Amino acid sequence: MKNDNSLAQRVYVLIAVMGFWAIVIGARLFFLHVVHSADYRQRAERQQQRTLEVSPRRGVIYDRNGNELAVSVKVDSVFAVPDEIEDLHATAKTLSPLVGVSKNDLIEKLDSPRSFVWVKRKVSAAQGAALRKAKLPGIYFQKEDMRYYPKRELASHVLGYVDIDEKGLGGLEYRYNDSIRGEAGRVLIMTDARGRSFNSIEQPVAPGANLVTTIDQNIQYIVEKEIAATAEKTHAKGISIIVMDPRTGEVLAMGNYPTFNPNQYAKYSPQAWINRALSHNYEPGSTFKIVTAASVFEEGLADPAELIDCQNGVITVFGRVIHDWKRFGLLSVKQIMQNSSDVGAIKLALRLGDERFADHIARLGFGKSTNVDLPGEEHGLARPASRWTKSSVGSIAMGQEISVTALQTVRMVSAVANGGILYQPYVVKRVQHPEKGILSETEPHGERAISAETAAKLQDMLEAVVTDGTAKSSKLDGYTAAGKTGTAQKIDETGRYSATKYVASFAGFAPAVNPAISMIVMIDEPVGAHHGGDVAAPVFKRIAEQVLRYMSLPPDVPSYAPQYVVKEPKRPAERTVKPATTASAQLVGLNVTTDFGDLIIPDFHGKSLRQVTEECLRAGLRLQSIGSGAAVEQLPPAGTSVRSGARVQVRFSSRVER
Amino acid sequence: MPIEVQFEKRIINHHVVREADSKSLRDYVVVTMVAAMFLLGLFVYAWQHYEWIQYGYRIEEAQKNKEQLAEIGRQLRLERASLRDPRRIDAIARRDLGMMVPAPGQLVTFSADAPLTIPKPQPAQPIPPQQADLQPQPTALAAKR
Numbered sequence: 064m065k066n067d068n069s070l071a072q073r074v075y076v077l078i079a080v081m082g083f084w085a086i087v088i089g090a091r092l093f094f095l096h097v098v099h100s101a102d103y104r105q106r107a108e109r110q111q112q113r114t115l116e117v118s119p120r121r122g123v124i125y126d127r128n129g130n131e132l133a134v135s136v137k138v139d140s141v142f143a144v145p146d147e148i149e150d151l152h153a154t155a156k157t158l159s160p161l162v163g164v165s166k167n168d169l170i171e172k173l174d175s176p177r178s179f180v181w182v183k184r185k186v187s188a189a190q191g192a193a194l195r196k197a198k199l200p201g202i203y204f205q206k207e208d209m210r211y212y213p214k215r216e217l218a219s220h221v222l223g224y225v226d227i228d229e230k231g232l233g234g235l236e237y238r239y240n241d242s243i244r245g246e247a248g249r250v251l252i253m254t255d256a257r258g259r260s261f262n263s264i265e266q267p268v269a270p271g272a273n274l275v276t277t278i279d280q281n282i283q284y285i286v287e288k289e290i291a292a293t294a295e296k297t298h299a300k301g302i303s304i305i306v307m308d309p310r311t312g313e314v315l316a317m318g319n320y321p322t323f324n325p326n327q328y329a330k331y332s333p334q335a336w337i338n339r340a341l342s343h344n345y346e347p348g349s350t351f352k353i354v355t356a357a358s359v360f361e362e363g364l365a366d367p368a369e370l371i372d373c374q375n376g377v378i379t380v381f382g383r384v385i386h387d388w389k390r391f392g393l394l395s396v397k398q399i400m401q402n403s404s405d406v407g408a409i410k411l412a413l414r415l416g417d418e419r420f421a422d423h424i425a426r427l428g429f430g431k432s433t434n435v436d437l438p439g440e441e442h443g444l445a446r447p448a449s450r451w452t453k454s455s456v457g458s459i460a461m462g463q464e465i466s467v468t469a470l471q472t473v474r475m476v477s478a479v480a481n482g483g484i485l486y487q488p489y490v491v492k493r494v495q496h497p498e499k500g501i502l503s504e505t506e507p508h509g510e511r512a513i514s515a516e517t518a519a520k521l522q523d524m525l526e527a528v529v530t531d532g533t534a535k536s537s538k539l540d541g542y543t544a545a546g547k548t549g550t551a552q553k554i555d556e557t558g559r560y561s562a563t564k565y566v567a568s569f570a571g572f573a574p575a576v577n578p579a580i581s582m583i584v585m586i587d588e589p590v591g592a593h594h595g596g597d598v599a600a601p602v603f604k605r606i607a608e609q610v611l612r613y614m615s616l617p618p619d620v621p622s623y624a625p626q627y628v629v630k631e632p633k634r635p636a637e638r639t640v641k642p643a644t645t646a647s648a649q650l651v652g653l654n655v656t657t658d659f660g661d662l663i664i665p666d667f668h669g670k671s672l673r674q675v676t677e678e679c680l681r682a683g684l685r686l687q688s689i690g691s692g693a694a695v696e697q698l699p700p701a702g703t704s705v706r707s708g709a710r711v712q713v714r715f716s717s718r719v720e721r
Numbered sequence: 722m723p724i725e726v727q728f729e730k731r732i733i734n735h736h737v738v739r740e741a742d743s744k745s746l747r748d749y750v751v752v753t754m755v756a757a758m759f760l761l762g763l764f765v766y767a768w769q770h771y772e773w774i775q776y777g778y779r780i781e782e783a784q785k786n787k788e789q790l791a792e793i794g795r796q797l798r799l800e801r802a803s804l805r806d807p808r809r810i811d812a813i814a815r816r817d818l819g820m821m822v823p824a825p826g827q828l829v830t831f832s833a834d835a836p837l838t839i840p841k842p843q844p845a846q847p848i849p850p851q852q853a854d855l856q857p858q859p860t861a862l863a864a865k866r
Contacts, residue, residue: 130802130805131798131799131801131802132802134795134798134799134802135795136792136795136796136799137792137795211799213799213802213803213805213806214802214803214806214807214808215806215808217806217807217808252781253777255774263781263784280807281807283807284807284808284811288808288811609822612822612823676818680818680819686820687823
């Protein structure tokens with residue numbers, strides 16, 4: 064009986080303990096789940112869920128052949144959670160050399176009541192790796208997009224640049240910012256106790272649209288290379304060159320000096336960021352005589368062959384005495400252009416009168432925007448005829464009292480080159496979205512500014528300027544060209560025309576018949592030689608020759624460069640170097656060195672350009688390659704005996720026909 | 722010293738058989754089955770939850786992998802773009818490969834319509850050096866100049 068009581072007591076004690084334990088647990092659960100529910104839920108969400116804003120991927124900017132000019136890639140940005148930093152000074156000391164920020168600045172940043180502080184945004188890959196290796200408590204990484212311009216200075220004024228938040232600040236980056244920036248996305252990430260993510264809910268990022276420009280990176284490079292050489296030679300204050308397709312208004316290249324690297328734009332003076340080609344107004348000087356002549360021809364007031372008395376190089380226009388650079392007597396209108404006679408140009412303009420002249424100036428696009436798709440364009444200064452003084456007509460005829468931009472001038476020259484259509488210049492061919500396809504495509508848009516007859520007369524006259532006039536130094540090797548030089552005095556601080564500061568320019572096109580390119584070369588304040596024909600025209604020549612060759616345009620005049628030809632052997636039946644196939648016969652008629660010596664030409668068929676180049680270098684042969692892909696033709700044929708240093712022409716192709 | 726005698730009483734009950742309680746057996750089976758089903762359900766739920774989390778890890782991993790690969794692709798494209806920098810290529814061509822810009826007369830323009838074939842290599846007959854004129858010939862225009 065006693066035992067039974069003892070057992071019962073033990074059971075009751077156990078039940079009481081269990082009950083108490085259950086009550087305690089229940090009470091705790093009640094507090095956790097009911098009383099402090101909201102607080103703990105919030106804390107759990109903070110620990111288990113992370114919401115990340117995903118920055119949109121900025122679109123790529125391509126050149127006309129699909130070469131990337133601006134690309135965004137992810138890089139590390141370093142941030143700190145100040146509460147989690149154990150030793151502020153030690154952390155700052157370790158961080159300082161790794162991120163390139165002074166220790167004091169870091170301490171100031173990190174000693175903050177905020178829960179998030181940027182340490183340094185967009186660090187390099189090496190810096191990121193070093194920081195990760197340091198494993199500093201309270202220091203974290205966030206991936207951010209960074210804009211890269213892989214060709215550095217190439218087309219920097221056209222491309223523009225972006226700030227740290229990827230917002231376009233100049234050039235196409237600014238003009239097309241809304242299209243190429245994209246829309247940000249959000250990701251809700253759930254993590255476990257170890258911080259590993261195991262689930263995420265996404266609001267996807269809308270990527271930005273890509274831009275396909277009209278710029279050709281190789282032509283742009285040729286232009287920039289020549290700008291750098293000219294800047295070094297002339298010590299000019301500024302240089303602008305634009306190459307345009309006169310048949311469409313597409314800008315093939317646009318370069319300026321000074322220039323900048325958009326990857327590090329902050330290191331350059333703001334002056335270097337300016338796209339002078341469309342933001343710099345200047346008095347055009349004699350290049351404007353093209354407009355004077357065009358206006359006169361349009362009104363039927365003169366003919367290229369008509370003789371004009373240039374009055375021994377002196378004329379007085381409403382009290383203003385103007386001297387020619389040479390005492391000219393009777394000159395035809397064509398010769399006035401060839402010799403750039405101011406007196407002749409003024410006499411032609413006087414036939415027009417103010418109103419008609421001003422009207423033609425406006426029709427040729429001066430005094431207003433060209434509506435090019437780039438920011439910062441100046442309109443130039445072409446006053447209405449009502450605001451002209453009596454002598455203005457004379458001044459404007461020779462390119463004074465009027466301001467233009469290089470873009471307006473090349474557009475006008477393009478109109479002359481293409482038969483009279485004034486095209487709207489443009490830089491972006493296509494806005495292409497990676498998911499939605501083509502958003503917009505630019506079609507050439509032009510209006511007739513001068514008649515085809517006037518354009519033909521001007522083409523003929525401008526070609527004569529190059530062949531026999533002031534622009535002989537722009538005569539191309541292998542191609543015809545046409546254009547007009549300009550040497551304009553700048554207005555100095557006193558408001559008068561300076562005797563030392565000039566703008567030298569050349570506006571022209573090539574080839575003279577069926578032109579492929581039009582170009583303006585504008586050199587601001589060259590030191591030393593300052594005539595357009597001396598400093599600007601040779602630049603035009605060098606660029607045009609390279610560009611036309613790059614465009615694979617066959618020469619339209621014989622070249623004056625030394626040529627190597629295969630002389631017909633006396634006994635052709637036995638000794639002619641016969642091409643291997645009919646196809647290679649095309650090469651024989653062309654000028655290829657065929658020597659006879661101790662080297663045997665290897666067989667290049669089917670080999671890559673690299674292999675052929677290496678073999679030629681090893682053998683001491685000079686390679687002239689054409690095309691890309693695998694070698695399909697060669698001249699001299701394999702097995703021919705040649706001397707060291709002989710030229711070998713090899714044609715490559717990726718297209719093989721059976 | 723008294724002597725205690727114990728008599729062994731043999732109980733023969735091996736033939737006594739417990740009466741089968743079919744009700745409690747049924748209850749036992751039912752409870753076991755219910756418990757088993759409950760445990761199975763619990764197990765399936767736990768297994769599913771575990772699998773869900775594991776798949777979550779794998780998907781996240783794959784997602785991360787995909788992003789990394791895409792990023793590597795972008796970085797490679799950027800590198801390719803840098804390597805295609807005309808300035809770099811020009812420098813290598815001139816400095817390392819000894820190339821030069823061809824003169825206009827050295828240009829060969831092929832017609833786009835011309836069929837491209839890979840001709841069979843045929844070794845040409847070498848010509849005695851004395852028969853060949855090795856001197857460069859100026860063109861008509863160059864001679865005029």
